[in-house]
Amino acid sequence: MLDSRHIRTFHEVVSTGSYTAAARSLGYTQPAVTQQIRALERETGVPLFTRDGRRMRLTEAGETLARHAEVILGNLGAAQQQLQALARLRAGRVRVCAFPSANATLIPDAMARLLADHPGVRVELLEAEPPESLHKLLAGECDVALSFSYPGMRAELPSELVEIPLMEDPLTVLLPVGHPLARRHAVRLAELAQARWIAGCARCRANFLHICAEAGFDPDIVFTTDDNLALQSLVAAGVGLAVAPSLVLSFLCHRKVTGRVLEPHTRRQVCAYVLREHLPLPATELVLEGLRSVAAARVGC
Structure with missing residues (x-):
């Protein structure tokens, strides 16, 4: 059985290139590093x-172990983080990434209902586009991670995650x-084939290119941003048009921007994910x- 402390020290020696540099990085003495490598x-x-x-230099065996060391340490780190997350959840502290x-x-709306009914629950909010949000969860x-996917672009879900469908979010065009x-x-x-366009995050951009191809044209993308407020400002300023989910219409800030139903109809699937x-x-x-309740009310509007 390999000792994880020894693997960590080995990985640091490989990364830094010497026992001395590894000792400095880990806060060990050089003899301590030497002893751990010998062990x-x-x-x-x-x-x-x-x-x-x-x-x-690494031997052939050393090269083999080096290829696995980072994965081993990454898995150990993820396990430790998940165990800490379990303890926080049992104490009523939840980190939501959306x-x-x-x-x-x-x-x-979901957090307002949650805190009104269960004031003892504490929520920390993070922000990330998919698939980064799912990587954070793993x-x-x-x-809890909120993510979205487009038709025909769904990736296989890791077995340790559970998917909870929340709503379908139609796409609109901002003009x-x-x-x-x-x-x-x-x-x-x-x-709108001749229009200039503003593209969003990587996943949204990929879907946008796909639906434009199906409509028979290659869009002229002049700007890219995943900032929804910046997107609205750019449309208002006449820089270009944008395809955006209908959720964005809920916080349109510019009176010079309007959203219209996009045809043919395309929807993204919004889901929540948790570790099993x-x-x-x-x-x-x-x-x-709370998320299911708010999503259901929004679909019913």
Whole structure:
């Protein structure tokens, strides 16, 4: 059985290039680092380093262990974070990570209901676009993650996660109020083939390129931002048009911007995700209950 402390020291030696630098980085003495590497070599039964003059090189066995060390340490770190998350959840402290438009719409109402009914629950709010939010969940950096996906672009869900569908969010097109098509209730994407465009986050941009291709054109993207307020300002200033989820319409800040239904109809699926073993915990259930309730009310509007 390999000692994780020895693997950590080995990884630091490989990363820094010497026992001396590794000792400095870890706060050890150089003899302590040497002893740990020797102990690791006894555990593995093979030498991990060889000297080439003044330089130290990995042996073939050392190269093999180096390829696995970062993964081993990453998994250990994630396990430790998830255990700490479990303790926080049992104490009624929940970290929720959501994408910007959800943080501006679903989260405020859900958290207001939660705190009104269960004032003992404490919530910490983080922000990240998918798939980063799911990576944070797997790494134990948050307890509930909100994410979205587009039709035909769903990735396989890791087995340790549970998906809770919340709502379908239709796409709209943001236009300056003086645009010739702004008087319509709905706008066909193909009618805007000659427009300049502002693209959003990587996932939204990929979907935008996909639906434009289906509409028969390659969009002229002149600006890219995942800041929804900046997006509105750019549309208002006439820099370009934008395709945005309907959630964004809930916090349109510019009177010079209007949203119209996009045809053909496209929707993104908004879901909450939790670690499977955290699903039954009361704090997790309360947060999910609030999110489901708010999402259902929004769909019904």
